[in-house]
Amino acid sequence: MKSVALLHASQLVTLAGPKRPRIGAEMSELAIIRDGGLLIRDGKIDIVGPSKEIAKQAKDAEIVDARGRVVLPGFVDAHTHLVFAGNRLGDFERRSRGETYEQIAKTGGGSWSTVEKTRAASDVDLLAQAKRHANWFLKCGTTTVEAKSGYGLAVEDELKILRVMQRLNQEFSLEIVPTFLGAHAIPRDRSPDKYVDLVINEMLPRVASEKLAEFCDIFCERGYFDIERSRKILTAAKELGLKLRMHVDQLANSGGAKLAAELGATTADHLEKTDEQGIAAMKTANVQSVLLPGSVYALGSTCYPRAREMIQAGLAVVLATDFNPGSSPTPSMPMVLSLACTQMKMSPPEAVTASTINAAYSLDRGDKIGSLEVGKVSNFTIFDCEDYRELAYWFGLPQAHAVYVKGEFVL
Numbered sequence: 001m002k003s004v005a006l007l008h009a010s011q012l013v014t015l016a017g018p019k020r021p022r023i024g025a026e027m028s029e030l031a032i033i034r035d036g037g038l039l040i041r042d043g044k045i046d047i048v049g050p051s052k053e054i055a056k057q058a059k060d061a062e063i064v065d066a067r068g069r070v071v072l073p074g075f076v077d078a079h080t081h082l083v084f085a086g087n088r089l090g091d092f093e094r095r096s097r098g099e100t101y102e103q104i105a106k107t108g109g110g111s112w113s114t115v116e117k118t119r120a121a122s123d124v125d126l127l128a129q130a131k132r133h134a135n136w137f138l139k140c141g142t143t144t145v146e147a148k149s150g151y152g153l154a155v156e157d158e159l160k161i162l163r164v165m166q167r168l169n170q171e172f173s174l175e176i177v178p179t180f181l182g183a184h185a186i187p188r189d190r191s192p193d194k195y196v197d198l199v200i201n202e203m204l205p206r207v208a209s210e211k212l213a214e215f216c217d218i219f220c221e222r223g224y225f226d227i228e229r230s231r232k233i234l235t236a237a238k239e240l241g242l243k244l245r246m247h248v249d250q251l252a253n254s255g256g257a258k259l260a261a262e263l264g265a266t267t268a269d270h271l272e273k274t275d276e277q278g279i280a281a282m283k284t285a286n287v288q289s290v291l292l293p294g295s296v297y298a299l300g301s302t303c304y305p306r307a308r309e310m311i312q313a314g315l316a317v318v319l320a321t322d323f324n325p326g327s328s329p330t331p332s333m334p335m336v337l338s339l340a341c342t343q344m345k346m347s348p349p350e351a352v353t354a355s356t357i358n359a360a361y362s363l364d365r366g367d368k369i370g371s372l373e374v375g376k377v378s379n380f381t382i383f384d385c386e387d388y389r390e391l392a393y394w395f396g397l398p399q400a401h402a403v404y405v406k407g408e409f410v411l
């Protein structure tokens, strides 16, 4: 039995608490232990407490000294588009020069250019690019990510992306939670209704029978998948045993949050334009809100979601990067913490709760990861700062010192 004793963390941010997502004032309770430590046996947390007590039990354990540094559970990023080919540097420069998204999309850019590159890439090439992205997440202190397909938009291409995730999960230390997002956009060569039929009759049955995804997601917006089409696809996904996440109310308040509540979705994501009624519906149906300030920032917008109202209403708020090549090219959860605090007026402890334990519950893994408690998988990151608030305060500065997954040093 391999054991590791982590000792002398200036702050061991445990997030110990009730065995459910945290709401309201609970989001500010991080259960910090000063000069804290962990005893890890076979990748699981065996004891959590003051270093003195851990040292007594350490015996022949390998010692990891975290003196002068904070230790947090590995970040859990509950919304990413991890697998894609290439980048969108051309779009980025054109946007910086003042062109609009519509202009860029009409003349060879936009998400369709990523679809073309992703379709053209071999699975080996796509896996190599995905590994590079996965390494970036680890470097920022993230140990679990949800990842969506959605740059294939055809049966075999969507399956190719999901199989790349499966291999990444087997070959790399970052844990991947796969989501099928075939309904990300309507491909140029299909009518909307024909594409909805393809998703329901061909893609979803294959994804479910090959067990390639745990969740099904959709881009629910006017001009993409409206409320009726979204209901149709997600109902079919639910019948096949997939849980639901949804992109809603990013461009307009089109009733997406209410549909998430009606369908019993696990999460509704984005929510930049969601109003009080949408928030109330989500609360009633226990839908978690996933906020993505990185995409608001990178698009140069100022319309952030109403995080304070959501916390006051009792939603179990989650923060995520929305990592993707077009609107949110960042894998950095510390950057998202900074945006949450400065732009959405979440407090540092609320932001940490939203990016660890609440995110873990939104991925149905709240009993395994997201906090440093006895019996949980020992995924944690040691940061080069003495106070966890420094993670959101010094922005643009990499502070991860060492990352551990299942008790093993990975970076």
Ligand SMILES: [Zn+2]
Residues within 6 Å of the ligand: 079, 080, 081, 247, 322
């Ligand atoms: Zn997204």
